[in-house]
Amino acid sequence: MRTKTVTFRHKWLPYALIAPQIVITLIFFIWPASQALYQSVLRQDAFGLRTDFVGMANFVRLFADDNYINSFVTTISFSAMVAGFSMGIALIMAIMADRVIRRAMVYRTLLIWPYAVAPAVAGVLWWFLFNPTIGIAAYALDGLGYDWNHYRDGGDAMTLIVVASTWRQVSYNFLFFLAGLQAIPRSLTEAAAIDGAGPVKRFVTIQLPLLSPTVFFLIVVNVVYAFFETFGVVHATTSGGPGQATNILVYKVWRDAFEGLNLGSSAAQSVILMVLVIALTAIQFRYIERKVEY
Amino acid sequence: MSNIQINNVRKTYPGGIDAIRGITLDIADGEFCVLVGPSGCGKSTLLRMIAGLETITDGSVSIGDRVVNDLEPAERDIAMVFQNYALYPHMTVYGNMAYGLKNRGVPKDKIKVMVDEAAATLGLSEFLTRKPAQLSGGQRQRVAMGRAIVRQPQAFLFDEPLSNLDAKLRLKTRVEIRDLQQRLGTTSIYVTHDQMEAMTLADQLVVLNDGAVEQVGTPIDVYNRPASVFVAEFIGSPPMNLMPGEIDESGLVTPAGVVAAPAGVRHGAVTIGIRPEHLHPASDGPLRLKVRVVEHLGASANAHGTVPGHAVEMIASLTGADLPAKGETLGLTVAAENLHLFDPETGRRLH
Numbered sequence A: 001m002r003t004k005t006v007t008f009r010h011k012w013l014p015y016a017l018i019a020p021q022i023v024i025t026l027i028f029f030i031w032p033a034s035q036a037l038y039q040s041v042l043r044q045d046a047f048g049l050r051t052d053f054v055g056m057a058n059f060v061r062l063f064a065d066d067n068y069i070n071s072f073v074t075t076i077s078f079s080a081m082v083a084g085f086s087m088g089i090a091l092i093m094a095i096m097a098d099r100v101i102r103r104a105m106v107y108r109t110l111l112i113w114p115y116a117v118a119p120a121v122a123g124v125l126w127w128f129l130f131n132p133t134i135g136i137a138a139y140a141l142d143g144l145g146y147d148w149n150h151y152r153d154g155g156d157a158m159t160l161i162v163v164a165s166t167w168r169q170v171s172y173n174f175l176f177f178l179a180g181l182q183a184i185p186r187s188l189t190e191a192a193a194i195d196g197a198g199p200v201k202r203f204v205t206i207q208l209p210l211l212s213p214t215v216f217f218l219i220v221v222n223v224v225y226a227f228f229e230t231f232g233v234v235h236a237t238t239s240g241g242p243g244q245a246t247n248i249l250v251y252k253v254w255r256d257a258f259e260g261l262n263l264g265s266s267a268a269q270s271v272i273l274m275v276l277v278i279a280l281t282a283i284q285f286r287y288i289e290r291k292v293e294y
Numbered sequence B: 001m002s003n004i005q006i007n008n009v010r011k012t013y014p015g016g017i018d019a020i021r022g023i024t025l026d027i028a029d030g031e032f033c034v035l036v037g038p039s040g041c042g043k044s045t046l047l048r049m050i051a052g053l054e055t056i057t058d059g060s061v062s063i064g065d066r067v068v069n070d071l072e073p074a075e076r077d078i079a080m081v082f083q084n085y086a087l088y089p090h091m092t093v094y095g096n097m098a099y100g101l102k103n104r105g106v107p108k109d110k111i112k113v114m115v116d117e118a119a120a121t122l123g124l125s126e127f128l129t130r131k132p133a134q135l136s137g138g139q140r141q142r143v144a145m146g147r148a149i150v151r152q153p154q155a156f157l158f159d160e161p162l163s164n165l166d167a168k169l170r171l172k173t174r175v176e177i178r179d180l181q182q183r184l185g186t187t188s189i190y191v192t193h194d195q196m197e198a199m200t201l202a203d204q205l206v207v208l209n210d211g212a213v214e215q216v217g218t219p220i221d222v223y224n225r226p227a228s229v230f231v232a233e234f235i236g237s238p239p240m241n242l243m244p245g246e247i248d249e250s251g252l253v254t255p256a257g258v259v260a261a262p263a264g265v266r267h268g269a270v271t272i273g274i275r276p277e278h279l280h281p282a283s284d285g286p287l288r289l290k291v292r293v294v295e296h297l298g299a300s301a302n303a304h305g306t307v308p309g310h311a312v313e314m315i316a317s318l319t320g321a322d323l324p325a326k327g328e329t330l331g332l333t334v335a336a337e338n339l340h341l342f343d344p345e346t347g348r349r350l351h
């Protein structure tokens, strides 16, 4: 590969150009991250008068805490559902759009809209729809004989945040699946049709294997999304409740810090989340480098 | 019995593009039929309609006396070799060849026997465990062929299968395809825009132009008696010389001189066609050629030039050692039976 070399006349110019990015990274990532690391080994008393160094005690306590383990389990099942549903729905839509490529532009534009909606706004939107007293969706469900109340029923609450988070992610996944499907030469599926494979078999034996790098990439992206970017949705709809039913890890970090005022524990949870996101990103980079696997 | 009948077939693509404007063809059992024509004339479209990859707007296609218009590609019992080979990249060579058999529920041990046999026929035995990406272009082409023959279908359909190979390999593979088809005796339809490939492979040559058949016949027939100016220009290399002329009492008046007219042609304006290899040097010949370039091909040489005093381009294919120099004016003769005369209005042959 050839690399372009740009020569700057002034030595300081390149530094000036990257400075804003560096500053932003420092203020919004490096500094909070280091604060989290620092706080995670400290413990404050309830009144914030004393701060002691406690080593790994915050972490040890976390893993002994049933609430934390539950939150972990909740997050994992939440992520699995969001990734599964959003990818499944997106894949079906992509297959349909791939068939009618003439109007694909229209589909694509319509399907990308949800992605442009900020998570918190999406949350409020779904909160309105499913509000047990004023929500139209809740009303419709009531008409069907289902008494929807995500303030009382943990299952309803989980359903709500899964639906709200999935809805937003479908468009993103759709774009990747559609691009992936269209990158498969049409003659391959035609050859398979002549070779006696029906539409379903063609999909399972030809298109899906060739789509596997996309599938893998999207699994990582969607898990990262469900783990870290759904704070706004949860905050706007269920606030982690009822009880602990939708208290996913990233929400718990915030709740423990700002409602429970347990900074040490919250910081320790942040650090664990950081390790997770770094691990997921590393996995993803490894596979992207290794590229298509056939 | 696996003759293929194409009956007044039409194809109109959405958007009103008439790709095929009514084609009728009869391909006998075991025959090698080549569809040739310039880019965009509808060769692929016709082949894909036979394969079942495009719907048939009008008319009917039968394979082995069975109308297949409404059958799925798989039910037509044909195999197709694509221009880009369309090998399944995630399967091994064995997997590629076995795929169609597996889908048809052939037992595993029988598949192995059939694939091994087809692989041996094509010299692919040592590549069976490789993926397509690990093969050369020529080997991939063979795998595509192998995938076609392993199922022993009623017909082979080829869409420009050699166009991604280099010239030398193309020649070799061409001979192999012909040899294989004759051994297997499977009815074949082969699409190409290369007239050389068409001439050498075909039992029956079909020249297509703009979605319609221009001429059908054996390659020699088509070469010796082109039915139209279009065919005359398309078949043969270097291409046939074409010039305006007129028939009157004195004979055939050409820009280059007057020659004896073939018998039985009406008087009046004509388009004259003379193949370069039918022009023979003769110092007192009736035709004149002012030589601009001489191309040496080894066994022969092509003298390119113009008719003196006219803008008419002419090529003469010469053999022997006595070649003209650049700028020289050459005297040429042509035998009356080697003249092709066409109607200047319709472009159709006059005799």
Ligand SMILES: Nc1ncnc2c1ncn2[C@@H]1O[C@H](COP(=O)(O)OP(=O)(O)OP(=O)(O)O)[C@@H](O)[C@H]1O
Pocket: B013, B014, B015, B017, B018, B019, B037, B038, B039, B040, B041, B042, B043, B044, B045, B046, B193
């Ligand atoms: N899917 C399609 N939709 C609309 N028009 C099409 C489609 N496929 C082909 N055509 C048109 O039909 C005509 C015939 O196309 P076709 O592919 O059969 O040509 P061809 O003879 O195979 O040419 P080539 O030698 O370049 O492969 C062309 O004018 C082409 O633009």
Ligand SMILES: [Mg+2]
Pocket: B043, B044, B045
């Ligand atoms: Mg074509």
